[in-house]
Amino acid sequence: MSLACRVGQRHETDRRVARTYSVSSSEGSVAGGAAVSFRAGGRACEREPWETVSSATLAAASPWRTFRWHRGQQHYSGVYWSATMQDHVIYESRLELARLLFADFNPSVHHIGAQPFLLQVEVGGELRRHIPDYLLITDGGPVVVDVKPADRLSRPEVAFTFAWTRPLVQERGWRYEVWSEPEPVELENVRFLAGFRRRWLFDAGLLDEIRAACLAGGVVGEVAAGLPERDPAEVRAGLLHLLWTGELVADLSVPLGPASGLGRRS
Structure with a gap:
């Protein structure tokens, strides 16, 4: 199958535990023409220009990928019943589950989408692909979230991916968040x-x-x-x-x- 074809002040809580990072432009420039692939109703794959696709369209999409469970797997994936969504939302790790809990707890969050889309863009002359962990629709607008343990943020491949993802998201007027372990x-x-x-x-x-x-x-x-x-x-x-x-x-x-x-x- 083609890759083109898946109780306190809670605002303050999210801001305290969110962490942001940047990488110098010497590591690669982001070219124009970014595209986003997503799964519409019935799991059919659609592809649109990133700069024009609406947040409502992406919020209505099914997860780009789903998870399998097997004996001996190293990550902890599962499903969580969300009060915000009145439905189950998937997660791929215990840390993703933690971010999901905080999103569900935040009264400004009205939609939580897991594995929402596949982002594709040319960076430094090569086609790069990335699937964020969550898309949140909030009172303050869309928020694209990547969840990663703090001890992995310094890995070059991780920092590089987040560095080109951030400007693409922010150019839409959306917020980009890298989230690590909370208190x-x-x-x-x-x-x-x-x-x-x-x-x-x-x-x-x-x-x-x-x-x-x-x-x-x-x-x-x-x-x-x-x-x-x-x-x-x-x-x-x-x-x-x-x-x-x-x-x-x-x-x-x-x-x-x-x-x-x-x-x-x-």
């Missing part, structure tokens, strides 16, 4: 809150009572005491759901617990 405590908090992401599991009346009880702030451990007629376990679960949705916020740079202070999203 461990923050990741654990987001991973924990993800267990409370399914909205249909929570009684709407209870959530309204929790919202009212948290109007003046307070701490996590006090909310259940303010609703004595409700099951404390259900109150805590509902509170954690509101932290996931971003209606309530807490400092996720420290372990989340009963003494964690609560605020309202501004």
